[in-house]
Amino acid sequence: MTQNPTDPMLRKIFAETKTLACVGVSMNPIRPSYFVARYLSLKNFRVIPINPGHVGETLFGEEIYADLASIPKDIQIDIVDIFRRSEYVPPIVAQAIEHLPNLKTIWMQVGVTNAKAAEMATKAGLQMIENRCPKIEYQRLFGELRMAGFNTGIISSKL
């Protein structure tokens, strides 16, 4: 597996991100992908939903597209967040590299890893994150997980 970014790198990634594409997002409110997309949109990220079964519908105020190639060119995607089984990841990454010129990070969700896709992304100069959830990392880095007794690793005497 690729080396996931350190906490300072993760903070930088979040700070520089405006828009994510969420591949495989579910319309079912108790599915993890729905949780994550909803949460990130609440945190003022723009979340572009990708789900070929619901093309043309909207989720959290954004139109749903069939795949990454169908996203209109005027929407600049910073992160592709992948909710698909590991073996389906390489063509998604290939499409991301080909069609998303602004892309900086490929993010594979908890339980998702693919060495071939990671190699493709790294070669294309993209940051790779595997087997992590952006919602959990955001909550950990910015103090929310602290409220539920999680080990955030944060030691600071600053206000």
Added chain:
Amino acid sequence: MTGRATYGFDTLQVHAGARPDPATGARQTPIYQTTAYVFRDADHAAALFNLQEVGYIYSRLTNPTVSVLQERVATLEGGVGAVACSSGHAAQIMALFPLMGPGLNVVVSTRLYGGSITQFSQTIKRFGWSATFVDFDDLDAIKAACDDNTRAIFCESIANPGGYITDLDAVAAIAETQGIPLIVDNTSATPYLCRPFEHGATLVVHSTTKYLTGNGTVTGGVVVDSGKFDWSQNDKFPSLSQPEPAYHGLKFHETFGNLAFTLHGIAIGLRDLGMTMNPQGAHYTLMGIETLSLRMDRHVANAKTIAKWLEADPRVEFVTYAGLKSSPYFERIERICPKGAGALFTVAIKGGYDACVKMVNGLEIFSHVANLGDARSLVIHAASTTHRQLTIEQQIAAGAAPNVIRFSIGIEDVNDLIADIDQALAQATSDI
């Protein structure tokens, strides 16, 4: 934040989980004495109840003072998260609750605190759970005791009433083969002396009443999750791996990954069992943890000195302290608890039961109480108190035979403690 990956134990015990209060700048963690928390709006409330966002709802579930304690203990143990509760006994139920169900069992060491033996052998039967007790030095017996209905293995790291160190690595290997978690009660050792997750444990429970608080003020407990167990590796843990009917069909493990056990503990365990720690209690315990390593070093040094002194005394039959070279468990210290074997041990006095009773009565500095891990030195005759509900066979197996007394050595001047023991021993053995 500096971005450093790791900090020393002494830094973490003071800082982990805490920050200056964002509202006031208060440097010490405030006691948030409130039951409820205002929602930003209806959407915020709904998201919190759906576990889509983390936040404070109601103090039966989470409280800002208690959260600091939870993160601090989780960090000191090297786990991902922790749930605090009202006592060590509550922590044991909270640890088992997500795993167990009617007809299921837990395989348990015979060397446990007497109250735990009763909780496991009697009280959990009311839930339809059962426990199989095994000598944990007999690894084949542990394996043999595990069946298709076993959902956890449970032991203490340094076992109360002292003198025994569990071979955590060996027991964890059995649990791994069985596809079930090893739960370790780390109360007597504390994370300063022993870190069960580094030996393969999945969950750690504590009675925070003891060394963590360290001053005998409040009861409390905590369950810490290593975050390393795959709850979906088999079909044994449906409450974590399958849609949970008590939470609108949510699949905890799939949704929350390695945060699942801790969130389950809050969202179902604390919500429905209600064995919550209160913010005052968390405050006292946080105060204690700030000095944990300093106290534990003194506890261990005093215990070693006193155990050696007692072992050399002709009025004493034997001392069961793993920190003595004569102990069969001495060689486990370096691997399991390298900073020392704790400060609990038992002593058998010549003259048996009667001499034990006289000895306890004769001590002046030592307090005769049913507690351990206080800054004060404590003594108890376990067979007639903490282990009283047990049969004599159970008492002997637990290291609490009628002819022994248990010491919990405090942080006082060791010479004063020895002088007190010396005069009490003289009284206890004057007829012999």
